[in-house]
Amino acid sequence: MRTELAAAEALALILGETAPLAPESVDVRAAQGRVLAEAVVATRRIPPADNSAMDGYAVRRADLAAASRERPVALRVAFEIAAGAAPQQSLHAGEAARIFTGAAIPPGADAVVRQEDVEREGESVRIPLEPRPRENVRDAGEDIEPGQLVLEPGTAIGPAHAGMLAALGRSVVAVHQRPRVALLSSGDELVEPDGDVAGGRIVSSNSYTLAAQCREVGADPVYLGIARDTPEALEERFRAGLRADVVVSSAGVSVGDHDHVRGVLAKLGCELRFWGVRIKPGFPLAFGRLGQSGALVFGLPGNPVSAMVTFEEFVRPALRRMAGHRSLFRPLVRARLAERLAKKPGRLHFVRVVLEHQGGEIVAKSAGNQSSGALLPMLRGHGLLVFPAEASELAAGEVASVQVLDPAFLDAPQPGF
Amino acid sequence: MRTELAAAEALALILGETAPLAPESVDVRAAQGRVLAEAVVATRRIPPADNSAMDGYAVRRADLAAASRERPVALRVAFEIAAGAAPQQSLHAGEAARIFTGAAIPPGADAVVRQEDVEREGESVRIPLEPRPRENVRDAGEDIEPGQLVLEPGTAIGPAHAGMLAALGRSVVAVHQRPRVALLSSGDELVEPDGDVAGGRIVSSNSYTLAAQCREVGADPVYLGIARDTPEALEERFRAGLRADVVVSSAGVSVGDHDHVRGVLAKLGCELRFWGVRIKPGFPLAFGRLGQSGALVFGLPGNPVSAMVTFEEFVRPALRRMAGHRSLFRPLVRARLAERLAKKPGRLHFVRVVLEHQGGEIVAKSAGNQSSGALLPMLRGHGLLVFPAEASELAAGEVASVQVLDPAFLDAPQPGF
Numbered sequence: 153m154r155t156e157l158a159a160a161e162a163l164a165l166i167l168g169e170t171a172p173l174a175p176e177s178v179d180v181r182a183a184q185g186r187v188l189a190e191a192v193v194a195t196r197r198i199p200p201a202d203n204s205a206m207d208g209y210a211v212r213r214a215d216l217a218a219a220s221r222e223r224p225v226a227l228r229v230a231f232e233i234a235a236g237a238a239p240q241q242s243l244h245a246g247e248a249a250r251i252f253t254g255a256a257i258p259p260g261a262d263a264v265v266r267q268e269d270v271e272r273e274g275e276s277v278r279i280p281l282e283p284r285p286r287e288n289v290r291d292a293g294e295d296i297e298p299g300q301l302v303l304e305p306g307t308a309i310g311p312a313h314a315g316m317l318a319a320l321g322r323s324v325v326a327v328h329q330r331p332r333v334a335l336l337s338s339g340d341e342l343v344e345p346d347g348d349v350a351g352g353r354i355v356s357s358n359s360y361t362l363a364a365q366c367r368e369v370g371a372d373p374v375y376l377g378i379a380r381d382t383p384e385a386l387e388e389r390f391r392a393g394l395r396a397d398v399v400v401s402s403a404g405v406s407v408g409d410h411d412h413v414r415g416v417l418a419k420l421g422c423e424l425r426f427w428g429v430r431i432k433p434g435f436p437l438a439f440g441r442l443g444q445s446g447a448l449v450f451g452l453p454g455n456p457v458s459a460m461v462t463f464e465e466f467v468r469p470a471l472r473r474m475a476g477h478r479s480l481f482r483p484l485v486r487a488r489l490a491e492r493l494a495k496k497p498g499r500l501h502f503v504r505v506v507l508e509h510q511g512g513e514i515v516a517k518s519a520g521n522q523s524s525g526a527l528l529p530m531l532r533g534h535g536l537l538v539f540p541a542e543a544s545e546l547a548a549g550e551v552a553s554v555q556v557l558d559p560a561f562l563d564a565p566q567p568g569f
Numbered sequence: 570m571r572t573e574l575a576a577a578e579a580l581a582l583i584l585g586e587t588a589p590l591a592p593e594s595v596d597v598r599a600a601q602g603r604v605l606a607e608a609v610v611a612t613r614r615i616p617p618a619d620n621s622a623m624d625g626y627a628v629r630r631a632d633l634a635a636a637s638r639e640r641p642v643a644l645r646v647a648f649e650i651a652a653g654a655a656p657q658q659s660l661h662a663g664e665a666a667r668i669f670t671g672a673a674i675p676p677g678a679d680a681v682v683r684q685e686d687v688e689r690e691g692e693s694v695r696i697p698l699e700p701r702p703r704e705n706v707r708d709a710g711e712d713i714e715p716g717q718l719v720l721e722p723g724t725a726i727g728p729a730h731a732g733m734l735a736a737l738g739r740s741v742v743a744v745h746q747r748p749r750v751a752l753l754s755s756g757d758e759l760v761e762p763d764g765d766v767a768g769g770r771i772v773s774s775n776s777y778t779l780a781a782q783c784r785e786v787g788a789d790p791v792y793l794g795i796a797r798d799t800p801e802a803l804e805e806r807f808r809a810g811l812r813a814d815v816v817v818s819s820a821g822v823s824v825g826d827h828d829h830v831r832g833v834l835a836k837l838g839c840e841l842r843f844w845g846v847r848i849k850p851g852f853p854l855a856f857g858r859l860g861q862s863g864a865l866v867f868g869l870p871g872n873p874v875s876a877m878v879t880f881e882e883f884v885r886p887a888l889r890r891m892a893g894h895r896s897l898f899r900p901l902v903r904a905r906l907a908e909r910l911a912k913k914p915g916r917l918h919f920v921r922v923v924l925e926h927q928g929g930e931i932v933a934k935s936a937g938n939q940s941s942g943a944l945l946p947m948l949r950g951h952g953l954l955v956f957p958a959e960a961s962e963l964a965a966g967e968v969a970s971v972q973v974l975d976p977a978f979l980d981a982p983q984p985g986f
Contacts, residue, residue: 159986180762184781199942201769234798235758238768253871254758256769295943302945308977311785312948315778315873318762319771319944341652341671345597345735351655352618352673354736361732364601368728381651454670456732465984479980500986525616526712527736528719531729538985553985560725562979563896567882568955568970569576569917 154426158541159465159500162429166439166466169425169448172476173329173397180317183309185370186327187476192303194320198296201238202257206288209248209270209277210261216282224271224280233258248277257289264288296320306478328476333366334393334447335359336376338386338413339403339454344378357527358402358459362452365463371398371471386416394420394445397474400467403454413451414438422449430499430541433524434462455524461502461536464557482535482555483562487516493539493546501539504529505554507561516554534561571843575958576882576917579846583856583883586842586865589893590746590814597734600726602787603744604893609720611737615713618655619674623705626665626687626694627678633699641688641697650675665694674706681705713737723895745893750783751810751864752776753793755803755830756820756871761795774944775819775876779869782880788815788888803833811837811862814891817884820871830868831855839866847916847958850941851879872941878919878953881974899952899972900979904933910956910963918956921946922971924978933971951978 175189204210211227219225227248233239235254243249243260251264263283271278296302302316317325342356343349356378366373374396379389393399401413417424421443429437438451450467452459469480487507495501504519519533535556539546546552556562592606628644636642644665650656652671660666660677668681680700688695713719719737720730734742759773760766773795783790791813796806810816818830834841838860846854855868867884869876886897904924912918921936936950952973956963963969973979
C-alpha cells in the first residue's frame with residue numbers, strides 16, 4: 153500500500169482501476185443523462201420522402217419560366233396533399249398541387265411556391281415568379297440516410313438525442329449501467345437528522361451530502377446507515393455493501409484508536425491501494441478494491457468538508473467514468489485573487505472561494521472559515537481554488553485555477569439577444 | 570395580440586407573465602435541484618460544543634508552559650472522551666484527557682495536542698511543547714449559531730445544502746413546486762416511435778425532445794399524445810392539459826388551412842399575447858394564457874429544430890422562473906467564427922454551431938445543415954450562435970455570442986492539479 157500520494161497520483165491510480173460499467177437496455181424516455189453503450193445506426197431515411205418546407209403549392213418549374221410580377225402564370229390546382237398522406241397523383245403540365253409543410257412532393261413537381269407569394273382564385277392559382285430548382289423542397293434523407301452512423305458509443309443522451317432516437321423508431325437503447333454506491337457513516341457520535349443531539353452528538357449529515365453528490369453524477373446511492381465504532385458493527389455494514397459497485401464510508405479511516413475501518417476492510421479481503429493524500433482538506437483518504445466483489449472502496453474522512461471535497465475530487469471522476477462519460481471533470485476557470493492566500497508547502501489545498509465577474513474577468517475570494525468542519529463556506533462558495541502543494545503563497549492579484557462546483561455561476565444573466 | 574415581435578420583446582412579455590410557483594414541503598432527500606421557498610434559520614449550534622479537531626490529548630496550557638523537546642512535561646491521562654459522549658469529568662492541574670476527533674473538550678482544558686506529537690507511557694503522556702491557546706479546538710458555533718439565517722429563499726439545493734439541512738435537523742423543507750407541463754403534438758402525419766412510417770408519415774419525435782427538455786429543467790412533463798388535425802381532436806387534447814401549469818403544443822400554429830390550434834385556443838378562452846417572433850428557426854411561435862386555469866400556453870412550430878429552439882429560448886426561462894430559479898439562461902461564451910455566415914436582415918438566427926477550444930479561445934463553425942427539419946446538427950452542435958436580427962453577415966474571424974447547450978463542452982479535460 154502506498155501512502156502520502158500527490159493528488160494527481162491518487163487520481164491516476166483510482167482512474168486506472170475504473171472502467172465503464174456493462175450495458176443495460178432502457179427505454180429511450182428513461183435514457184436521459186445516460187451514456188450510449190452501442191453505436192446507433194439508422195435503419196430509415198429522415199425525412200422519409202422529398203417534402204415541402206412550407207405551406208404553398210407544388211409546381212413544375214418549366215410551367216413558370218415566363219412568370220413575373222407583371223405577368224403571373226395561372227396554374228390549375230389539380231389536387232391537395234396533406235402531411236402524412238402519400239401523394240396519389242402525379243403533377244402534369246399546367247397544374248399545381250396545394251401542399252402543406254411536411255407533406256410529400258408529388259411526382260412531376262420540382263419546387264414549392266410559398267402560399268404568401270401567390271394569389272388563389274377558385275380552382276386556379278396565379279404565380280408571379282419562377283422558383284429556383286427544388287426551392288422549398290426538403291430532400292428525402294437530407295438529415296439521415298439508412299446505414300448512417302448517427303450516434304457513437306460514449307455519447308451522453310440529451311433532449312436532441314432522445315428526439316433523434318424516437319425519430320429513428322428506437323424505443324429501447326443500450327446505455328452503461330448506473331454505478332450503485334453503498335454509503336455508510338461510522339461514529340458513536342452520529343445520529344440521524346431526527347435524532348437527539350444532546351451530549352455532543354451530531355447529525356450524520358455526510359450521508360445526505362454524499363447521496364446528493366451521487367445523484368448529481370447519475371449514480372444510485374444506497375444508504376447503509378450509521379455504524380457504531382466497533383469492528384463487528386462496521387463489518388456488518390460493509391458486508392451489506394458488497395453488492396454495490398462502489399463502497400463509500402466516511403470517518404473511521406484515520407489513526408485514532410477507534411478507527412476500525414482499515415482492519416475490517418482487511419478482513420473482507422480489501423486490498424488498500426493507498427492511504428493518505430497530500431491534500432487539505434481530506435488527507436486521510438483511503439482507496440482499495442474488495443477482493444471478493446471487485447467493488448471499489450473509498451474511505452473518506454469524517455469531517456463534512458473533507459468528505460465532500462474528497463468525493464468531489466476522487467469519487468466523482470471514477471463514477472463518471474463508470475457511467476461511461478468521457479468528460480470527467482468540472483469546468484475550470486482562471487480567477488484573479490482578491491486577497492492573499494498562504495499555507496505551509498507540502499499539501500495541495502482546495503480553498504472554498506466565492507467567485508464574481510468583474511470587468512471581463514473572474515475574481516475569487518475566500519468563502520470564509522476554511523476549517524474542514526465548516527460546511528457553510530462550502531455551500532456559499534462557488535468552487536474550489538487549487539492552491540498547489542509546493543506553493544506557500546498566492547499573492548493578491550495572482551491568477552489561479554478554480555473548479556466551478558455551482559453550475560449556476562456559469563449561467564448568463566442575459567440570453568445573448 | 571401582437572405579432573412579429575423581436576426575440577427580446579417576446580421573452581420579456583413571457584417572463585412578465587411568469588412567477589415562481591407556490592411552495593410545497595418535501596423531504597430533504599427529494600429536494601435536490603429544487604429551489605428554497607423559505608428562509609432556513611438555524612435552531613441549533615454547529616458544532617454543538619467546543620470539540621477536538623484531532624485525535625490526541627486535551628490539556629491545560631498552564632501545565633505545559635515549561636515544556637520543550639528537550640524537557641517534555643509528563644501529564645497523567647486521567648480519563649478518555651470518545652466522540653459523541655459528553656465529558657463526565659473536568660480536567661485538573663497535571664492531567665491530560667485522551668480525546669478523539671469531534672469529541673467535546675472537557676471543562677478545564679484549553680488546547681489539544683496531536684497524538685503524533687506526544688509519547689504515551691502507560692498512564693501518562695510526555696508532551697514536548699506548549700500548545701497555542703485553543704490549538705486544535707473547534708469552537709462551539711464556529712460554523713452556525715442559533716438564530717442565524719443559513720439559507721435564503723431562492724437558493725437552489727445542491728449536495729452541500731442537503732448536508733446542511735440535515736445537520737440543522739431539518740428533514741422537510743419548503744421548495745417551489747415543479748412546473749407541470751402538458752405536451753401535445755398535432756398532425757395527421759405523426760405516429761409514435763413504434764408506428765408505421767409508410768406513406769410519408771413521421772415519428773412524433775418532438776414529444777421526446779420536449780419531455781427531455783422539461784426534465785432537464787426540473788419540470789414535470791405530461792405527454793398528452795398526438796392530436797389529429799381536426800378542431801375536435803385538438804380541443805379534446807387541450808382540455809386534458811388544463812390542469813397543467815404550462816401547455817406546450819408543437820405544430821398547428823402557422824397559417825396553413827390545417828392549422829386549427831389558434832381557433833381551438835380561442836374557444837378555450839386563451840388570450841394569445843403574441844404570434845410570430847422575428848427569429849429563425851421558430852418564427853410561428855405563439856404565446857398566451859388560458860383564461861380558465863391561468864396556464865401559460867406555448868404554441869411551438871412543428872419542425873424538430875424549431876420546436877427545440879423555441880422551447881430552449883422561450884419556454885425554458887419561463888419554467889426556470891416558475892421553479893424559483895434566479896438564473897434563467899444558459900452559459901454564454903464569446904466564440905470566433907471559423908467561417909463566414911450570411912443571411913437576410915430582419916430575423917435573428919440561432920445558428921447550430923460546433924465549438925472547439927483553440928489556443929486559449931473558442932472557435933465556432935456551423936454544425937451542418939441549418940434547415941429547421943435537420944435534427945442531426947442540433948445534437949452534434951454544442952450550442953446556438955446568436956446572429957443578430959439586423960445583421961446580414963458575420964465575417965470569418967469575427968467574434969459572436971454562443972449559448973452553450975451541451976454542458977460537457979464546459980467540462981475541463983483535467984482536474985486542475
